[in-house]
Amino acid sequence: MAIPKVLGIETEFGIVGGPDHDPITASTLVVNAYAQPGVSLINWDFDDEMPGHDARGFPSLTSVAPLVETHLANTVLPNGARFYVDHAHPEYSSPEVRTPREGVQYDVAGEEVLRRATHAANELGGYRTPVVVYKNNSDGKGNSYGTHENYLLARSVEFPDVVRAMVPHLISRQIICGAGKVGAETEAGYALGSSFQIAQRSEFFEEIVGLETTLKRPIVNTRDEPHSDAERYRRLHVIIGDANMSQYATFVKLGSTSLLLAVLEDFGVDVFPVPPRQPVHAVRRFGADISLAASVEDDNGQQRTAWDYQDQLWHLARRYVDDTGAPAVADIGEVEDILRHWREMLDGVRYNRDAVADRVDWVAKLRLVEGYQERHSLTPDDMRLRAIDLQYHDIRPERSLAARCGLRTMVSAALAHSSTTEPPRSTRAYFRGRCISQFSTAIAAANWDSVVFDLGADPLHRVPMMDPLRGTAELTEELLDRCTTVRQLLDELGA
């Protein structure tokens, strides 16, 4: 049986403004400004960070592992998320959740965290050029920053099978999950000559498989850092994907990928479509083709479009749900919702785009760009069209174009708000978040798989959480309700 698809999304936000127009300064101010009543900034425990571990099991001579930065602003939130400065961006890493719908909930909560943090930073600083944050992945000048997804996967699945099975999905899902982009910004992008691309990130991918995340980005990332029991689990770190403003795009992105990983665990690799002969070429080509007519050759010499791949993968997932119910992904109601929206978005991008402009980001953005271009008789390279592209992702409601173009929502404002402080009940993030709410001043550090308590005179006490499915509300709520001191909590845990 497939293992539960625990998942999460990490987003590096674009940032401008601040006292000296330096993005690191601005990011630091934003993270530090996110003051939470009664909660101090929580350090990150770097003990288990191993970004150099390669899932292929051998050290790569050509890949350079990302450096772990330990000195920049960091905090862990009562909802179990990590909020920190990564490279030159504020990054929100959602808490681990059990289902795609919860994934959307905590992704949207992240937008609110950024909104409140930015507002607080600007109130405190009174900068002439206020800090503004964008939920996008590129500056249009050749610089990209990521939105990564993470999925729990059985260690027993061989990594080459993960690559073989997932490449067709990772290169083609952009036709429903791409966030859209005006113009091109890399040599590869210019060569494709499209004035509008389906996805923000596709032109930045240069390898099929690799360890890197900032250079020579690979379609399948091999970072083998499970943040859990490595004997039993892998964490698939998906670095190819866009930050979505559309909640349903996030839902289908997480849902389709979770379903296909469960298919891989239960049905094996042979049921997946034949991958393209040149995956890097395919992801760029598909990304630059809003007609969706472009096809590439697969390993058997057959021509396939991105739509063909998605259609075949949808049918595979449909069959899997019919056979198993896919309990590893979510309850059947949610799984059916995933399949329904995935199907509608897929048919919509091909047959009736207006009908899915309320769910597919690139379709929604393209309508604005084309409508505005036509109304004012602009050339495709007019700066106002690029401004529309950027402003689509502005997280301020008074400026955001995504907030105005009729995107359907699935997370209410009230739920998004409460999810900035309430952890998910379904994973160990519950224990982490509750500890931070309850015992913030006694926490020396925390990370994905541990909480470290400082009781003063004693040595530090590290509570390991190597299983993402323990530490849930079901298992720890009563204990946490009962404990009024950290000492009592540790005694009861036997730590």
Add this chain to the structure above:
Amino acid sequence: MSEQEQIRKQRPERRADDTTTPDVDSTRGDQIKADLDDLLDEIDEVLEDNAEEFVRNYVQKGGQ
């Protein structure tokens, strides 16, 4: 012949019950289309004043 039918004919290997008729709600689409004009009016109001400067100044350091 509709585009959909042509596609089905190209895929004889698929079982009949596998194919899905596009289930798209066109009334909703009409509504969105009607709203587009209003939306374009609104863009004129909220779009950053100096688009060229705004776009030029939007420079990021690369990330992951």
